Each structure stands twice: as C-alpha cells, then as structure tokens.
Amino acid sequence: MGRLGGDEFAVLMPGVSPAEAVSAATRLRAALQVPFPVEGRDLALDASLGIAVSGPDAADTETLFRQADIAMYRAKTGRTGVALFES
Secondary structure, three states: OEEEEOOEEEOOOOOOOHHHHHHHHHHHHHHHOOOEEEOOEEEOOOOOEEEOOOOOOOOOHHHHHHHHHHHHHHHHHOOOOEEEOOO
C-alpha cells in the first residue's frame, strides 16, 4: 500500500483474480468503517475503492491508474463502495 497524494492510496496485489481483488477491497472497506477512539470520540472512516486489473496484455501503469480512478468514481455512486473497472 502506498499513498499517491491527498486522500488517494494504491494497493498492489500481484497474482490475484478480479474476484479476489473485489473481495479484498470489500474487507478493507469494512475494516475502515469500524469506529475507533480519537481524543475521546469515536470516529469511523469511509472509502470508495476502485479496482483495475492488469491482464495478459498488461496495461501500462498510467492506464491502470486511470482505470482504477474511473472505477472509484463509479464506486462513489454505488451501494457497496467498491467497483471493478470493466471496459
């Protein structure tokens, strides 16, 4: 996991299928939503997670980030908060 800037992060998961990536993202989002104490108050985070998967034709990094960004904006409008880029 690495911070790209602002409130954007990237997680690289070599060798996982699209279904495994969606499952991992769903679990990550659920973990972020568990309230935790900060200065006497309980806070919970929320996240919209976009997923792009590199296939046999291995898209370049810029394309993968663009696809993940498109999926993230779709996740913001969906009910699960997680979306997989599909062309």
